Amino acid sequence: MNAPLRRVGVVVLVLFAMLFVNLNYRQVVKADDYRTHPRNGRVQASEYERARGKIVNAQGIAVADAQETSDSLKFLRTYPLKDQYAHVIGFKPVNLGATSQEKLNNDFLTGTSDKQAADRIAGLFTGKEPAGGNVLLTISKAAQETAYTQLGTNKKGAKVGAVVALDPATGAVLAEVSMPSFDPNLLSTHDTNAAFANYNKLDKDPTKPMLNRAVSEVYPPGSTFKVITSAAALSADSSLTPDSLVDGGEFYQPPQTSTFRIKNAHEGICPDKITLKQALTVSCNTVYARMGVERIGADKLKSMAQAFGFESEPRYIEDQDRNYCGIVASHTGPMTAGSDNRVDPPAVAQSSIGQREVKMSPLQGAMIAATVANGGREMRPYVVDRLQNADLSNADRTEPKELGRPISRDVAVKLQDMMLSVVTSRDGTGRNANISGLQVGGKTGTAENGEGTEDHGWFIGFALKDGKPIISVAVFLEHAGQGGSGEAARIAGQVMKAYADEKGIR
Numbered sequence: 001m002n003a004p005l006r007r008v009g010v011v012v013l014v015l016f017a018m019l020f021v022n023l024n025y026r027q028v029v030k031a032d033d034y035r036t037h038p039r040n041g042r043v044q045a046s047e048y049e050r051a052r053g054k055i056v057n058a059q060g061i062a063v064a065d066a067q068e069t070s071d072s073l074k075f076l077r078t079y080p081l082k083d084q085y086a087h088v089i090g091f092k093p094v095n096l097g098a099t100s101q102e103k104l105n106n107d108f109l110t111g112t113s114d115k116q117a118a119d120r121i122a123g124l125f126t127g128k129e130p131a132g133g134n135v136l137l138t139i140s141k142a143a144q145e146t147a148y149t150q151l152g153t154n155k156k157g158a159k160v161g162a163v164v165a166l167d168p169a170t171g172a173v174l175a176e177v178s179m180p181s182f183d184p185n186l187l188s189t190h191d192t193n194a195a196f197a198n199y200n201k202l203d204k205d206p207t208k209p210m211l212n213r214a215v216s217e218v219y220p221p222g223s224t225f226k227v228i229t230s231a232a233a234l235s236a237d238s239s240l241t242p243d244s245l246v247d248g249g250e251f252y253q254p255p256q257t258s259t260f261r262i263k264n265a266h267e268g269i270c271p272d273k274i275t276l277k278q279a280l281t282v283s284c285n286t287v288y289a290r291m292g293v294e295r296i297g298a299d300k301l302k303s304m305a306q307a308f309g310f311e312s313e314p315r316y317i318e319d320q321d322r323n324y325c326g327i328v329a330s331h332t333g334p335m336t337a338g339s340d341n342r343v344d345p346p347a348v349a350q351s352s353i354g355q356r357e358v359k360m361s362p363l364q365g366a367m368i369a370a371t372v373a374n375g376g377r378e379m380r381p382y383v384v385d386r387l388q389n390a391d392l393s394n395a396d397r398t399e400p401k402e403l404g405r406p407i408s409r410d411v412a413v414k415l416q417d418m419m420l421s422v423v424t425s426r427d428g429t430g431r432n433a434n435i436s437g438l439q440v441g442g443k444t445g446t447a448e449n450g451e452g453t454e455d456h457g458w459f460i461g462f463a464l465k466d467g468k469p470i471i472s473v474a475v476f477l478e479h480a481g482q483g484g485s486g487e488a489a490r491i492a493g494q495v496m497k498a499y500a501d502e503k504g505i506r
Contacts, residue, residue: 048073048094053109053132055089055101058174058385059141064089064102066132069190077102077188083181084148087212088139088173088383091184095192096199100212101135101384108133108387108395115387115395131390138172138385140165142502143471143495147175150491151475156457158487159207160478162214162362165495168370168462168469170400171379174499175473182209215327218359219476222447222485223283223429224458225354227368230280230288230418232296232304234411242277242417252286254293254345262289262349265446269427281421281428283444285353292352298335298343301352305332307406308368308378310360330364333357355448365460365474369442372419373462373469376412378403416441416464423461423489430459432486433493437506439464440496444485457484463496471499 052075055064063085066075077092079085090100098106107113111132147163154161158179165175186198202210211217234240248270253261262285264270270284279287292301306312310330335351337344350356363381371378379400386397407415419441422430429444442461449456457480462472473495475488500506 047110048075050111050131051075052077052092053111053134053390055109055135055137057085057137057139057141057144060136061141063137063139064092064184071190073190076190079184079188082183082185084144084177085139086181086184087178087214088137088144088176089184091187093187093195093199094190096187096195101137105135105384105387109135111390113387113395133390133395134388134392136385136388138167138174138383139176140174140499140502142498143175144177146498147177147491147495148181150494151177151179154477154480154487154491156477156480156484156487158457158477158480158484160213161480162217162476163473163491163495164214164362164366165471165473165499166366166370166379166381168374168379168472171370171381172385172400173381173383174471175495176212176214176383178211178213180207180209213362213476213478215361215363218328218330218361218364219456219478220447220449221354221358221360221365222445222456222458223285223288223354224365224368224443224445224460225352225358225360226280226283226288227372227415227419227443227460228305228308228310229292229296229301229352230276230415231308231407231411232301233276233291234414235304235407236296236300238410240276242414242421243275245273246276246279246287247290248272248274248279248284248287250286252289252349254289254349257346260346260349262286262353277418277421280418280443281425283429288352289349293345293348296352298348298351301348302332302335304406305330307404308371309364309403327363328361330360331358333359354445362474362476365458365476366472369419369460369462369474370469370472371406372412372415373441373464373472374412375409376405376407378406419443419461429485430461430489432490433459433461433496435463435493435497435500437465438470438496438500439467440493442489442492444489446485449479454479454481455484456480457486457488459485459488459492461489461492461496463500465500465505470503470505471496 051066054062056062065078067078069076090102092098092102109132143165161179163177249272251261251263264285269282312329335347380403382398387395389395422428423433423440430442440463445458447456457477460474463470473492475492477484
């Protein structure tokens with residue numbers, strides 16, 4: 001055989017080999033992906049032949065359900081409470097991708113999960129079609145409803161914001177609200193043209209209602225970050241207590257600077273000497289800027305923030321156990337300057353009061369408060385309590401998991417004392433969060449966000465009963481302006497009170 005024919009033969013053999021590999025890849029490796037792809041018509045038809053499992057809150061109220069129809073798709077996915085739970089549970093459309101819990105637990109809701117294999121095997125003998133399982137959330141009806149209502153009717157007229165509430169002892173998410181929200185029913189309709197049109201309208205809305213600001217966005221935290229700065233100072237110096245006198249004053253100018261100065265929000269709130277507790281109570285910028293530069297330093301400040309979860313990988317995403325999704329990490333940003341990356345005192349000073357490039361999510365704020373309330377133990381947040389089979393037996397249950405201990409119990413107790421003063425003292429900035437019968441602590445934050453825009457309002461806090469943690473809350477109000485942090489504190493107090501009342505805690 002001559003050389004040209006041999007080359008042609010080799011090419012033909014290679015092409016056949018590639019074809020063989022491609023066919024096997026598609027029929028074996030990718031077969032399951034094609035079979036379960038949401039746009040596979042046969043998958044859609046079979047999926048809608050049986051009722052999708054419910055998603056219910058902690059009180060057993062369905063927040064996602066299935067309604068029988070007379071059209072070609074037998075069951076319609078419905079959301080009885082409309083936009084109140086939209087960001088927690090997501091949505092399940094016919095021809096669009098599912099989101100949040102509807103996506104993460106899709107196989108269990110449709111009855112095709114490995115956890116439901118026994119039911120499917122039994123169905124082979126009984127002829128009974130396996131039913132979808134239920135997803136039971138940790139969300140408190142009272143906390144969620146109050147957060148949703150109070151955020152939407154806030155007294156500052158803010159149009160954008162978020163509330164997150166946690167059980168500090170377990171990490172269970174008690175409330176998760178992002179404003180503005182949307183009605184998932186608009187996207188689950190069987191009229192696919194209408195669903196696409198509704199999706200495009202929501203997607204193009206400048207307020208981005210489908211964005212979950214509670215967990216997937218970060219914002220300058222302002223003075224709420226002083227809790228981190230306090231934790232770093234108390235951890236670095238065991239002799240430092242809430243009653244220790246520290247240097248304050250009307251202005252602070254870092255060493256080796258000529259024009260840069262940090263001042264307090266109001267004149268007269270911060271004398272030259274002030275206790276650390278009082279400095280947090282009245283939110284004294286000069287104390288915290290000075291401590292950051294002269295007592296703590298950039299490395300220790302950044303390390304403490306990292307211990308709480310800043311600048312980490314998005315470790316709170318729990319795709320592997322189908323529990324949580326879409327969470328981003330908070331960050332402190334650089335505190336250096338110049339080509340040699342030397343520590344920049346003004347950057348450290350500004351970062352110590354939660355400005356410059358420090359950014360935090362509302363979830364992170366709730367976790368900071370929860371960790372302080374929980375004696376220094378940081379718990380993993382989770383929103384799914386358990387998965388329930390169609391016969392109401394439990395298929396799986398989430399176990400609380402400790403993420404770490406960023407601060408010692410001693411430091412946590414000192415921080416509790418300081419944060420309680422913020423809420424209970426006559427001159428505390430968080431008085432609006434106070435609740436009769438509970439010990440409430442917290443920290444307000446007013447965060448600058450560039451020239452020409454109103455400041456953000458923040459509050460992070462917790463409630464204790466007889467020293468035991470009940471709930472932690474973070475409230476964020478975008479561009480709320482003057483008094484925004486006080487309104488955030490009021491909303492947090494209402495959420496904490498609603499949850500305590502629901503649990504019968506007085």
